[in-house]
Amino acid sequence: MSQDGIELETSLGFLLKEASSALRFAMEAELRPLGMTVTHYSCLELLAQRPGLSNSELARGAFVTRQSMNVLLQALERDGQVARPAAARVGKVLPTQLTPLGRKRREQASQAVRAVEVRMLAGVTPEDQAGAARILRSMIRSLVGDGADGNDGAEAGDSGLGQ
DSSP, rough: OOOOOTTTTOHHHHHHHEEEEHHHHHHHHHHGGGGHHHHHHHHHHHHHTTOOOHHHHHHHTTTTHHHHHHHHHHHHHTTTTTEESSSOOTTOOOOOOOOOHHHHHHHHHHHHHHHHHHHTTTTOOOHHHHHHHHHHHHHHHHHHTSSSOOOOOHHHHSSSOOO
């Protein structure tokens, strides 16, 4: 029991963090044999669903810094999983595309991550899943969607990758 703090057993914030950590741990365990991390997979999945994203857009979608994403993109480019133009057409933005190898690797990783999600939701009815998604979106909007910080909240809930 907490004297003046948060009751951990009943704190939704703490439970969300615990669930997020458990999900990440399970995803990492499934992705490790594929030579991937959750961030690596997130980058490939984002590019599969939204080709041409910039480094900054990918970083926001994967919940990492631009610098971390740039390091990852350089490695993925060296490994032949993504391609970026040598020079930006406009400004400094280098749109990133998956290569055939990147698409194949994303497919393998997506199957592994989907298996984790299926396991996570095994005891949850479709109705409860829909309700949970609705409640989580509402929580996200309450925290970031008010526009007070100049953020419309889009990136907070757009990736759907469970980070």
